[in-house]
Amino acid sequence: MSPIPVRLESGSPYPLGATFDGLGVNFAVFSAHAEKIELCLFDEAGRQEIARLELPEWTDEIWHGYLPDARPGLLYGFRAYGPYEPEAGHRFNHNKLLLDPYTRKTFGRIRWSDTLHGYRVHSPRADLSFDRRDSAPAMPKSVVVTDAFDWGDDRRPNVPWSETIIYEAHVKGLTQLMEGVPYRERGTYRALSHPHVIAHLQRLGITAVELLPIHGFVQDRFLQEKGLTNYWGYNSLAFFAPEARYLGVGDADDLRLAVRRLHAAGIEVILDVVYNHTAEGSELGQTLSFRGLDNATYYRLQKDNPRYCVNDTGTGNTFNLDQPRVLQLVTDSLRHWAESYRIDGFRFDLGVTLGRTGDGGFDPGASFFDTLRQDPVLGRVKLISEPWDIGPGGYQLGNHPPGFAEWNDKFRDSTRRFWRGDAGVRPEFAARLSGSGDLFDRRARRPWASINYVASHDGQPLADIASYEQRHNEANGEDNRDGHSDNHSCNWGVEGPTDDPAIKALRARVQRSMLVTVLSALGTPMLLAGDEFGRTQQGNNNAYCQDNEISWLDWAAADKPEGQQLIHFVRRLVLIRKHYPLVRSGAFLYGEEIAPGLRNIDWFDERGFNLSPEDWQNPEGKALAMRRARIVGDNYFEAINLLMNGSQVPLEFQLPEPHDYRRLLVDSSDPGIGERELTETAITVQDRSALLIYATGPVE
Structure with missing residues (x-):
């Protein structure tokens, strides 16, 4: 780079961030x-500050300047001067180096030090004091x-929502233990595009990978001091x-290459994004970027005392999208990733926070939602919300606007609870299987708005749901106090690993029954990697x-016979979902009669009788049969029957009339059974088991 000029040229207020134009760099x-x-x-080492140049212009509240002859690779930061008045919400401290909110690459990592705070950490005046040490x-x-x-010829897969099957994964955890991936590439963006990864996803029939956060994030000081990581x-x-x-030994283009190769395989990429808060924490947190640039604008502050942050997120601060x-910063960020x-x-973490307005309440017509939708x-991309936060009125499942899907914890x-054998669950369970229309059928939303899952990164994986009744978080260093205390899980007699063949068989059956539930319910299924x-x-x-074997995927387990068997079972379920339109209906069904004695959705007990109001209220009812049907041709119907036995004993189910042909598609009690024609009139469903049966017949 040429010698640093004494002052910057005026430059432009747009675009925000650092923009190279071939002759120099504009900063805004x-x-x-x-x-x-x-x-x-x-x-180049990021250690020595070689120049400080005042941004010469302030246009529409954008500070900007132009540095001639500057090139990509230049390392920089900002210092902001202004009032340090915490009681008024202002926390300017020019001694603190600030990361550009629009930076597209970072160099180096935070080295935890009290100098990162805008105040003297141990001062009796706490955050009302002022720290003059340089944080650079x-x-x-x-x-x-x-x-x-x-x-090149990259094309977005543009998979319709009604055909989408999501696979939630962590960039590092997915490949860190995958033997076929070169050791230096494991746990990196480059590994996402490895043929082993793509082949596994294609074998399962996955249409979208949802990655846990990959925005530049900060390691929490309290975790690092305990030898842990975020x-x-x-x-x-x-x-x-x-x-x-x-990044590993590569750069950001490795992520782009992974997206391109996944697209070529017909697989979409969804990012879990965090815009509800930042890493700067509460008013007692660090000054790293937003707080030092304009605390009173970037964060929601308590109206009666703006010294303190509003904490609707449980992380100390709340980003102020009002x-x-x-x-603009959030939408510019989203467009950057999309383009x-x-x-x-x-997928928006704590999506309710993003829809809070000036009075602090949630509004499905908030600016954030309206801006994205138009x-x-x-x-035109897939939008998913985690429909809750810890603020007032923070549970908003089903209340988001059209265009958004939502994580459905009621389904989970x-x-x-149904497969655990809890009493009184049958009505709720039926509502979730039918697409949760009670929650989502408004404003022309469709069943795909319900993201159906039984396990996600936040909680127990599927195998643990059927193996542990208590949390075992001792490794987290919080005396096993963190995490959910009630997981609606069951160990079936022994907490954790066991050699008892009966318990192992039951656990495997319960897992398969839950997978049948997720992949045969109306809505969008999501599997945890x-x-x-x-x-x-x-x-x-x-x-x-x-960040260890507790979280990383153990691919050796996938190669064992029981692992291969379960993989094959999931693949069968996905193929069934793709082949039979009734399994993935794109419209809500409410039992409308489509032919004499035949409704588009109907519910039965094990005897093949319609459930009466009294049956629905029976808390001990553990058997449920769901039939979805449609007319094909002039005088024929086809139906998908889901038979579920949540009780402790085998039950004989009578398939509801009418039908003249029945075909067993899958039985969670025996994953080795292939598809076969059924000729018997009664079908035995083992305890904690689910069957999918295809049926056809003439319309009378």
Whole structure:
């Protein structure tokens, strides 16, 4: 780079961030309340600050300047001058180096030090004090980059929602123990595109991989001091930069290459994104970026005392998407991933927080939702919300606007409870199997809006749901107090591993029955990576800090006979779902009569009789048969029958009339049974088992 000029040229307020134009770099950063902002340049090692240049212009609350002859690879940060008045919500401290909110690459990692705080940590005045030490030696640096990449003939798969099957995975955990992947590539973006990974996903029939957070995130100080790490990554700081830990020996183009290869295999890529809070924590947290640039704008502050952050997220702070520039940052970030990385969708962590308005309440018509729905780029990708946070009125399942799908924890809990044999679950369970129309059938939403799952990263994997009744989070260093205390799980007689063949067989049967439930219910099925071969977390139901074998997928287990058997079973279920339209109906069904004695959805007991109101209220009812039907041709119907026995004993089910042909598709009690024609009039369903049966017959 040429000698650093004494001052910057005026540059442009748009676009935000650092933009290389071939001749130099334009810098633009938002702050409504700063009095001055300096651009700080660093040497190639990021250790020495080689220049401080005041951004010369302030246009529409954007500070900007242009550095001629600057090139990609330049390391930089900002310092913001302004009032340090915590009681008024302002926390400017120019001694603190600030990461560019729009940085697309970071260099180095945070070195935890009290200098990262804007106040003197041990002062009796707490955050009302002022720290004059320079934080630059402890801070990562922003890096100027370009986004050139040859996408060739890449085409988005554009899988319809009604045909989508999601596989939730962690970038590192997915491949860290995969033998076929070169050792240096394991746990990286590059490994996502390895043929072994893609072949496994294709074998299962997966249509979308949902990755846990890959935005640049911060390792929590309290975890590092305990020798642990923030493995999941829900602690974002750099909303435009891929997390550097997953780069390995490569660069960001490895992620783009992985997306391109997954697309070529017909698989979409969805990112789990965290915009509800940042890594800066509460008012007692660090000053790393947003807090130092404009605390009063970026964060929701208590109205009666803006010294304190609103904490609707449980992480200490809440991002203020009610502010236009904050909303702009989030939507610019989403477009960056959708366009520069061709990401196909987003799952929003604590999505309710993003829909909170100025009064703190949730509004499905909030600016965030409206902006995404009308955006020509973002309105065309898959949008999924985690429909809760810990703030007032924070549970909003089913209350999001059209265009959004939502994680359905009611499906998760009722499925676990039914197969555990709980009393009084049958009505709730039936509602979830039929697409949760009671929650989602409004404003022309469809069943796909319900993301149906029995296990996710947050909680126990499938195998542990059937093996542990208590949490076993001792490795987390919190005296086993963290994580959910009630998992609606069952160990079937022994807590954890056992050699008892009867218990092992029952556990395997329960797992398969839950998989049948997820993949045959109306809605969008989601599988947790590793559940297809019986992965365990050794009873840990909050493995957010376990970057080790507790969290990584044990692919050796997938190669064992029982692992291969379960993989084959999941593959069969997925093929059934893809082949039979009635399994994945795109419309809500309410029992409308489509022919004499035949409804589009109907419910029966084991005798083949319609359930009466009294039957539905029977708390001990553990048997349930669901039939979905449609007319094909002029005088014929076809139906899918799901027979479920949640009791402790085998039950004989009578398939409801009418029908003249029946074919068993799958039986969770015996994964080795292939499809076969049924000629008997009564069908035995083993305890804790589910059967799928195809039937056809003439319409009378």
